[in-house]
Amino acid sequence: MDQIPLYRRLAAHYREAIETGAMAYGDRFPSMRSLMARHQVSLSTALQLCHHLESDGWLEARPRSGNFVRQPRRQTVRPLAEPVPGQAPDPARYVGINARVSEFIARGRQSPVKVNFSSARSAPALYPGEALKNSAARMLRRHPELLVSPPHNNGDPAFRSVLAKRAMANGMLLTPEDILVTHGCIEALNLALRATTQPGEIVAVESPTFFGLLQVLETLGLRALEIPTSPQTGISIEALELAIQTTDKIKALVVVPHLQNPLGSIMPDSHKARLVALCALHDIALIEDDSYSALSNDGTPLKALKAWDRGGNVIHCASLHKTLAPGLRLGWLTGGRWQSRIEMLKYVHSRNNEELAQLAAADFMASSAYDRHLRRLRACLKTQRAQTAEAIATYFPDGTRLTEPDGGLALWIELPHGLSSRTLFDAALAEGIFIAPGLMFSNSNRFEGFIRLNCGAPYSAEIDAALKRLGQICKVLQS
Amino acid sequence: MDQIPLYRRLAAHYREAIETGAMAYGDRFPSMRSLMARHQVSLSTALQLCHHLESDGWLEARPRSGNFVRQPRRQTVRPLAEPVPGQAPDPARYVGINARVSEFIARGRQSPVKVNFSSARSAPALYPGEALKNSAARMLRRHPELLVSPPHNNGDPAFRSVLAKRAMANGMLLTPEDILVTHGCIEALNLALRATTQPGEIVAVESPTFFGLLQVLETLGLRALEIPTSPQTGISIEALELAIQTTDKIKALVVVPHLQNPLGSIMPDSHKARLVALCALHDIALIEDDSYSALSNDGTPLKALKAWDRGGNVIHCASLHKTLAPGLRLGWLTGGRWQSRIEMLKYVHSRNNEELAQLAAADFMASSAYDRHLRRLRACLKTQRAQTAEAIATYFPDGTRLTEPDGGLALWIELPHGLSSRTLFDAALAEGIFIAPGLMFSNSNRFEGFIRLNCGAPYSAEIDAALKRLGQICKVLQS
Ligand SMILES: Cc1ncc(COP(=O)(O)O)c(C=O)c1O
Ligand SMILES: Cc1ncc(COP(=O)(O)O)c(C=O)c1O
Numbered sequence: 001m002d003q004i005p006l007y008r009r010l011a012a013h014y015r016e017a018i019e020t021g022a023m024a025y026g027d028r029f030p031s032m033r034s035l036m037a038r039h040q041v042s043l044s045t046a047l048q049l050c051h052h053l054e055s056d057g058w059l060e061a062r063p064r065s066g067n068f069v070r071q072p073r074r075q076t077v078r079p080l081a082e083p084v085p086g087q088a089p090d091p092a093r094y095v096g097i098n099a100r101v102s103e104f105i106a107r108g109r110q111s112p113v114k115v116n117f118s119s120a121r122s123a124p125a126l127y128p129g130e131a132l133k134n135s136a137a138r139m140l141r142r143h144p145e146l147l148v149s150p151p152h153n154n155g156d157p158a159f160r161s162v163l164a165k166r167a168m169a170n171g172m173l174l175t176p177e178d179i180l181v182t183h184g185c186i187e188a189l190n191l192a193l194r195a196t197t198q199p200g201e202i203v204a205v206e207s208p209t210f211f212g213l214l215q216v217l218e219t220l221g222l223r224a225l226e227i228p229t230s231p232q233t234g235i236s237i238e239a240l241e242l243a244i245q246t247t248d249k250i251k252a253l254v255v256v257p258h259l260q261n262p263l264g265s266i267m268p269d270s271h272k273a274r275l276v277a278l279c280a281l282h283d284i285a286l287i288e289d290d291s292y293s294a295l296s297n298d299g300t301p302l303k304a305l306k307a308w309d310r311g312g313n314v315i316h317c318a319s320l321h322k323t324l325a326p327g328l329r330l331g332w333l334t335g336g337r338w339q340s341r342i343e344m345l346k347y348v349h350s351r352n353n354e355e356l357a358q359l360a361a362a363d364f365m366a367s368s369a370y371d372r373h374l375r376r377l378r379a380c381l382k383t384q385r386a387q388t389a390e391a392i393a394t395y396f397p398d399g400t401r402l403t404e405p406d407g408g409l410a411l412w413i414e415l416p417h418g419l420s421s422r423t424l425f426d427a428a429l430a431e432g433i434f435i436a437p438g439l440m441f442s443n444s445n446r447f448e449g450f451i452r453l454n455c456g457a458p459y460s461a462e463i464d465a466a467l468k469r470l471g472q473i474c475k476v477l478q479s
Numbered sequence: 480m481d482q483i484p485l486y487r488r489l490a491a492h493y494r495e496a497i498e499t500g501a502m503a504y505g506d507r508f509p510s511m512r513s514l515m516a517r518h519q520v521s522l523s524t525a526l527q528l529c530h531h532l533e534s535d536g537w538l539e540a541r542p543r544s545g546n547f548v549r550q551p552r553r554q555t556v557r558p559l560a561e562p563v564p565g566q567a568p569d570p571a572r573y574v575g576i577n578a579r580v581s582e583f584i585a586r587g588r589q590s591p592v593k594v595n596f597s598s599a600r601s602a603p604a605l606y607p608g609e610a611l612k613n614s615a616a617r618m619l620r621r622h623p624e625l626l627v628s629p630p631h632n633n634g635d636p637a638f639r640s641v642l643a644k645r646a647m648a649n650g651m652l653l654t655p656e657d658i659l660v661t662h663g664c665i666e667a668l669n670l671a672l673r674a675t676t677q678p679g680e681i682v683a684v685e686s687p688t689f690f691g692l693l694q695v696l697e698t699l700g701l702r703a704l705e706i707p708t709s710p711q712t713g714i715s716i717e718a719l720e721l722a723i724q725t726t727d728k729i730k731a732l733v734v735v736p737h738l739q740n741p742l743g744s745i746m747p748d749s750h751k752a753r754l755v756a757l758c759a760l761h762d763i764a765l766i767e768d769d770s771y772s773a774l775s776n777d778g779t780p781l782k783a784l785k786a787w788d789r790g791g792n793v794i795h796c797a798s799l800h801k802t803l804a805p806g807l808r809l810g811w812l813t814g815g816r817w818q819s820r821i822e823m824l825k826y827v828h829s830r831n832n833e834e835l836a837q838l839a840a841a842d843f844m845a846s847s848a849y850d851r852h853l854r855r856l857r858a859c860l861k862t863q864r865a866q867t868a869e870a871i872a873t874y875f876p877d878g879t880r881l882t883e884p885d886g887g888l889a890l891w892i893e894l895p896h897g898l899s900s901r902t903l904f905d906a907a908l909a910e911g912i913f914i915a916p917g918l919m920f921s922n923s924n925r926f927e928g929f930i931r932l933n934c935g936a937p938y939s940a941e942i943d944a945a946l947k948r949l950g951q952i953c954k955v956l957q958s
Contacts, residue, residue, distance in 0.1 A: 102823060109632070119629070127627035133619050136626065136835070140612050147615065147806040147839070148606035150598070153588070183662060183829040190828050199678050199700070215827040221678070327626040329833040344581060348694040349669050350662040350829060354808040354836055356615070360626070 004379050007048035010039060011056070012379075014049075018058055018069055029059055029067035055459065056383060057390040072386070073393035079403040080263075080414055083207075083228030083236055097214045097443050104440055107429060114432030115466035120261060120322070120409050122456035126380055127325050128364065128373045136360035143359070151352040154343055155181025155332070159358035162365045163332055170293065171307030172316065178334045180343055181353045185291045185319035188333040189254065190216055191345050192315040195338040196285035197222055197251045204243060204253040204284070206235050208412070208441035208450070210261040213254055213289075224443060225250060231403040231412065234260055234267035237274050244282050252285040258302045259292035262412040262441055262452040264405020266296065269303055276308040283313075285338070291319040291331075294374055296407035297382050312337035320361060322409065323374065328357040378407065380458065385411060387459040388467065395471030397478055409456045414449055419477055421451045427473045433466045483858050486527035489518060490535070491858075493528075497537055497548055508538055508546035534938065535862060536869040551865070552872035558882040559742075559893055562686075562707030562715055576693045576922050583919055586908060593911030594945040599740060599801070599888050601935035605859055606804050607843065607852045615839035622838070630831040633822055634660025634811070638837040641844045642811055649772065650786030651795065657813045659822055660832045664770045664798035667812040668733065669695055670824050671794040674817040675764035676701055676730045683722060683732040683763070685714050687891075687920035687929070689740040692733055692768075703922060704729060710882040710891065713739055713746035716753050723761050731764040737781045738771035741891040741920055741931040743884020745775065748782055755787040762792075764817070770798040770810075773853055775886035776861050791816035799840060801888065802853065807836040857886065859937065864890060866938040867946065874950030876957055888935045893928055898956055900930045906952045912945045 017023045030038065035046040050067055053059040057072030108118055140146060154160075160176035167174050182188040189212075197203060199221030205213060207226030217224045225247060228239045235255050244250060255275070257267040267275070279286040288305040296302060306316040315338060319331040330353070335342040346352075364370055388411055389404055399416030415421060421437035428435055438450030457463065496502045509517065514525040529546055532538040536551030587597055619625060633639075639655035646653050661667040668691075676682060678700030684692060686705030696703045704726060707718045714734050723729060734754070736746040746754070758765040767784040775781060785795040794817060798810040809832070814821040825831075843849055867890055868883055878895030894900065900916035907914055917929030936942065 098823060098827070121629060124624045124627040129624045129627040132626045133623055137616055137619055140616055144612055145603045145608045145806075147611045147836075148603040148608040148804045150600060150805045151808065186827070187829045194698070212827070215823075219673070219824055219827050325627045326629045327624075327834060329630065329830065344577060344694075345698055348577070348665070348691070348698050350666045351808065354833075355806060356835065357626075357833055 004376055006041065007045050007052055008379055010049045011052045014053060015056070015058055023069050025069055025071050027069045029069055031066060052383070056386045072390055074386070074389035074402070074404065077393045078401045080231040080401050080412070082230050083239070098218045101211045101215055101440050104425065104437060108434045111429050112432055113434045115462060116434045117453040118434040118436045120454055120456070121326050122322070122377065122381070122409060123458060125458070126377055126456070128369065131369055132325055132360055132364055135363040136356060139356060139359040139363060146355050151355045153352055155179060155353060156355050156358040156362065159362040162362045166365065169301035171303040172334070174334055178339065179332050180335065180339070180346060181358060182331045182333060182346065183350060183353060184321060184329050185289060185317050185331040186212055186216070187350070188317035188331045189213060189287065189289060190220070191342045192287045192317060192333060192335065193217070193220055193222065193252060194345050195335065195341045196287070196315070201251040202248055204240060204250050206255055206260060208262055208438065208447050210256065211440040214443060226442060226444065229260065229263060229265065231263045231265050233271060234265040235275070237271060237278065241278065250282070250284050252287055253279055254287045254289060255305070256289045256292070257305055258290060259295055259405060259408035261292070262410060264403070264408045264410065264412060266302065266406055272303065272305050273308050276305055276314060280311055280313045286314045288314055288316045290316060291322055292408050294323040295378060295381060295409065297378060299375060299378055306334065309336060323377070324361060324365070328361055330357055330361055381407070381409060381455065384455040384457070384459050388453060388455045391464055391467040392471070395468045397471070397475050409454055411453045411455060413451050413453060415451065415474060416478060419474055420448050422448065423477055424451065424470070424473060427477065428470055431469060433470060435470070483855055485520065486524050486531060487858055489528045490531045493532060494535070494537055502548050504548055504550050506548045508548055510545060531862070535865045551869055553865070553868035553881070553883065556872045557880045559710040559880050559891070561709050562718070576690070577697045580690045580694055580919050583904065583916060587913045590908050591911055592913045594941060595913045596932040597913040597915045599933055600805050601801070601856065601860070601888060602937060604937070605856055605935070607848065610848055611804055611839055611843055614842040615835060618835060618838040618842060625834050630834045632831055634658060634832060635834050635837040635841065638841040641841045645844065648780035650782040651813070653813055657818065658811050659814065659818070659825060660837060661810045661812060661825065662808050662829060662832060663800060664768060664796050664810040665691055665695070666829070667796035667810045668692060668766065668768060669699070670821045671766045671796060671812060671814065672696070672699055672701065672731060673824050674814065674820045675766070675794070680730040681727055683719065683729050685734055685739060687741055687917065687926050689735065690919040693922060705921060705923065708739065708742060708744065710742045710744050712750060713744040714754070716750060716757065720757065729761070729763050731766055732758055733766045733768060734784070735768045735771070736784055737769060738774055738884060738887035740771070741889060743882070743887050743889065743891060745781065745885055751782065751784050752787050755784055755793060759790055759792045765793045767793055767795045769795060770801055771887050773802045774857060774860060774888065776857060778854060778857055785813065788815060802856070803840060803844070807840055809836055809840055860886070860888060860934065863934040863936070863938050867932060867934045870943055870946040871950070874947045876950070876954050888933055890932045890934060892930050892932060894930065894953060895957060898953060899927050901927065902956055903930065903949070903952060906956065907949055910948060912949060914949070
């Protein structure tokens, strides 16, 4: 806890008091003087505390009367609707998701971007840059021939051993040999799909889903079957059952059980158990993408789908980019009964990962500094998401909908009826604001009315102004 | 030149004198005393010189009479036969090359290996480990947020700019934007093939060819058409023409124009021009794998096939593993008219390469130390190949054939008639000697009588003993 500033810990305490009703809306908040006395803190800490609660939406400063507890505006925003399980679309041969995604990405790259809400990542300052740099330098000194020696097969033993140890917290009993190190989760997903499917076959995915996955499916010649997915509990198992009964053979299913991208949903354990059993029963390879699970608000380790796997039917894929460092390009997988085929595919496609990044990550992750870093990151992200949600509640037109996720990097927002995210994308980009339109998250146009906003950067006046501007553009487009 | 020890430079001088006939076989070689006087060198340098020429096979020490010029034994070994262009095999759906290659590789990994002749790489000591380590440490200090920031799209600008500059020497006019950084040449080849072909289509390859390529083809569901290839001049253009006329549509051709693996052949420029024109005419994507070209004996830059490309039909792939450092896992390509599709595939498959290795390589490659390193590496490899060839001429049974390549890491050897490389592989591995059997280099059994021996490690008593033992095993197997 020692890396989380005092005022933040106090803020968490008061937020809880308000949420549980111990402090009621409209109550007067303790004065600076009494905060200082009650918590034995300096005036500056007390000021930071109030400022923080205010920007999060829990306090309202009334001139000359002091601070009052208020309901955050975002709590008045209607949550997202639950999906209707009945409507699984036909498995479509992808004919353009790459073109569509590429278009949006390319336009963002070509335009002068002032505020980037588009990528799912945190600001470099939220990651332990200095410590990792020191780990890397130390590893170079300790292994002087590192860069001129061939890397270890399937990944560095020390790194795989740290990963295996940490996976225990998520309910997975793995040996280092069960782990294959990859170039990010994206390579892990590619390998898992290549090992379990042939071109032309059907892969079930969440809807909406991470656009990178749709791109993978298209480039591998696979047909995606989009399964309705709840913003609260993840993929609809009823909808999946229906799809199994009514469509051609589903060869694999890719799901993000924790902090799904873009929804932020977290699957309840009861769903996980059902899903693992259902896939085993129907011989559907279950590919789990667990890139985000360390970013849940309360930090209690979430149990991986893999924890329920008995027959080796679950391939667990993960990444360090969101949690540790975007610049290391490290991911990993454990491939169940496809492990040796996946190892072969990895070797044939890109050989073994270079050692340095793995050793630096292993060095850092083996220490308690990693846990401290994660606690701090989770706290920052929680605040940043709350601040962003508060701004949306304040600036966006009525009818905007939003479910606040219990962790993660982003918010998934439904625009008021009739507003197209493509139009908003165009208008925003013209002013240097880069957003991810809902159209990128499905092969259909079902999410044209949605956008995903990244909350990975510390909230700033610039971000606030950009969100305000987005809200104004929405209102102009509406009228 | 300053990194090449004096005795080696003198050795090169005397070797040339012998090869050009200025010194004749049987001549008495200058005494130590006269060498010292003539070249103003110490006794130890003169001794090193003679020892070096002797181990290379150019001198023979006669007790009490001094040193005499002799013909290296390897010059008496018959060169490899030229291929017969007529016999292009049917394009086969690969049904087991992966299993075959994996079997050999796995057995090597599982057995206790004392001497490894199997991998195509140099010993770590031949690469600039210390300098690269310092470059990496410097880059970490200069860019403190490197590991926690997302990497550049398509590769680091500084690295791409160094690569573009160096490519000029090989006749390629590239801008940094033309270059895509990859995880080794193997990823570059995968991307090039995925961009230019669909599963089930035919790809022409050299025969014999690098087994890694055969594995790529099998995993991508492509059908390989093996084209006879000369140990001197590379792929037979006549055989390719015949194949174009007589088989189904060939979608792509993969060739290694310089120091082909395993043959070591170098294509004459006249062949290159014809090949580029032929492929353009028949709309065959020409994929050039130039991983080895910096390792040619004399170091004159070799002109890439890409230098003749006018219409963007050539994809040039390369690697730094053989020339700079096996541990960086860096390769690159320039994709001609497929560039943007390849960039998309790379992004979808493994995202952008991490920065640190790129920056370290760019830092080192921008300096003259890189050229000095290459000169030293070439000289060492030349000696090591000569020493290995000399040992083969000495220890292997009559009828062994071998063409000494003009550079590179390996020798391709034909065993005397009737000897199977599979049997030799088994018997050698039982004694801790790991070789690459010819069976790995083709989908057919055409090269069962061949082996590839790596010469990347400095010649030692252990290596000499292993080669002697290999020769003995051959003789035993023969009888
Ligand atoms: C759900 C999900 N999976 C995979 C990835 C890609 O992961 P990596 O950066 O580790 O390749 C992302 C990145 O945005 C993601 O959101
Ligand atoms: C001809 C050839 N191409 C490609 C490769 C693989 O290159 P890399 O190690 O850069 O992936 C090799 C390695 O042995 C090779 O010999």
